[in-house]
Amino acid sequence: MITSIKNNSLVDFEHELSLILNTYSNDVEKAKKIIIFIEDVLKQLTDWLKHHVFKTIQEEIKFFKEIKPNIVAKLIFYKEILSLVASLPLDKSKRIKHFEKKLDIINQFYRKNREFIKYIKSHSTHFDELYFTRKKYKDIFLNDCAVIIHDAKLCTSHDFLLAEVIAFELLALHIENRIDNLNQSCAITNNQIKSNLHWTAKKVDLIELIYALHEAKVFDNGQADIKEITHVFEKAFQIDLGDNITRSFIDIKNRKTDQTRFLIQLQAALESKIENDYK
Structure with missing residues (x-):
């Protein structure tokens, strides 16, 4: 599996992921297994990146723009799912507010990073070398200060941000579906209780x-x-x-x-x- 990822293919990774998804039905157990799996994949990729030299700039861009962010995004997504489930209120009436609060946080993230998201969504490439290669010196005004704490051999200035964009898009869709299901459940409870039974005691x-x-x-x-x-x-x-x-x-x-x-x-x-x- 790692070999195919190194060769800029996510086929085996997605296949292994789907096997876990199909094996476990419980959301918590599923998320835990996937997190362990992805963390192991990233550990192997980390060891590989420390010594690997990409043949071309385009090959490096492809890895840090298309391959690594999609793997990290799944890790972020399932960690967020685990956190959501763990903090889910018992009261059904409070669950929708719980999910809506998370949607507000995602929307704040979108607003903060709207220019970068616009760049990604429009399939632009003119900043790819700046955003998705591991150069020692880049435009100091465009660099994110958070990059300082990362190992320059393992990441670029924007590959983790792209992973967050992908993850939060998946998360927003997941939350919206959960809210829809809760609303439908409430509608059934409130409006569709039909019975021919009559209470005949006092x-x-x-x-x-x-x-x-x-x-x-x-x-x-x-x-x-x-x-x-x-x-x-x-x-x-x-x-x-x-x-x-x-x-x-x-x-x-x-x-x-x-x-x-x-x-x-x-x-x-x-x-x-x-x-x-x-x-």
Whole structure:
């Protein structure tokens, strides 16, 4: 694989990448495996670059403009994915804001580097030798100060910036898809709950059940709001529980006996079913 990359081909790299993508379904596990894989590839390329001499300037430009940035971009992309997933809020309503915040950061990056992005998107080449070759002396006004901390044998002034441009373009598309999926999910939850079931027990019984489920934290790891849960039950079972379910819950708490009357009935009914099935 490294040989083909050295020869200015990404075919084997993309093939190995696709194998990992097809092997793992979990986003976190997938990202971790890909990061390890790419870091190993870059380590081998680093060792090779320390001693390699490109035959022509065009060959060097091709490597630092087309080959290396595309590899580094995938590393940046999957590290960003891992970071996004790790910091994803449990509350669904906050996830869209979480993704939109990242989109704002990407847009700031675009604005800051708009001239360079315009250069890349227009397929310009007049600054290629300046941006994508490892010369010791370049125009001091065009050089990025960050280049000082890099090994001049391993990078050019703009190959990492190009990798970021590629990575953030992929990331923006990924985030927009995630936002679309969340919006569709919300639409299904809010507008498309259709059922022929009707709640025929007392309203207060359903409110008792809703509060029990909420306190047991069975929805969204405990992050779901009581009103949101109530709304779903109302639509699912075609019943109006009123505007103030808190008042009903106070009535439940004020019962002199059997405060969890309905839950006790449910437990008794299920235990009776289990007992009868054993007979």
